[in-house]
Amino acid sequence: DIQMTQSPSSLSASVGDRVTITCQASHDISTSLNWYQQKPGRAPKLLIYEASNLETGVPSRFSGSGSGTEFTFTISSLQPEDVAKYYCQQYDMLPPSITFGQGTRLEIK
């Protein structure tokens, strides 16, 4: 199985800051990577799919990049409502195999 290593595990930043989270895959996964946001008591929400595509309705301050084994998720200007836990997720559909990163807890300073 492909392992996903996400860092940092937690992060504190100020409103307006640029925030970056990274995810490393144990094997080349091309761009088969998604990013989710999860707020306390809620289901996860899809933000970025196929490494760099912004899901419909998601603010443009969120972005993703990378391919192969190294991926980056960025919030260009942190907002108070962005306080949440963020997860990367790799997928392979033949046969289905899906793995999440350990998550990054994002807080406001």
Place this chain on the structure above:
Amino acid sequence: QVQLVQSGAEVKRPGASVKISCKASKDSFPIYYIHWVRQAPGQGLEWLGVINLGGGSDFYAQRFRGRLTVTWDTSTSTVYLDLSRLRFDDTAIYFCARDGGSVGASKFDLWGQGSLVTVSS
């Protein structure tokens, strides 16, 4: 309304089975795959398995094979997760999720609200 609505909380004894439902609203279609993901208290997300609503084929994460079954009832647009031989570490919130990815890709773009399963003696 586009939504997946899951069944309520369950409390089960170790060794018992639990069956959770996930009903898709008319507006949430087309749906090709439904996945199940769980989250233990204070922990991360863990993928359990997937069902193809077209052909009914299913596939499970290695560690759940033999005690996890996912089924689809076309008449009620409901997917079921059945987990047997429950252990204390099966205590978690279980989520169903629609896969809205294109061919060969995957993205969980619609989620149920979650169903809490507590395994307690």
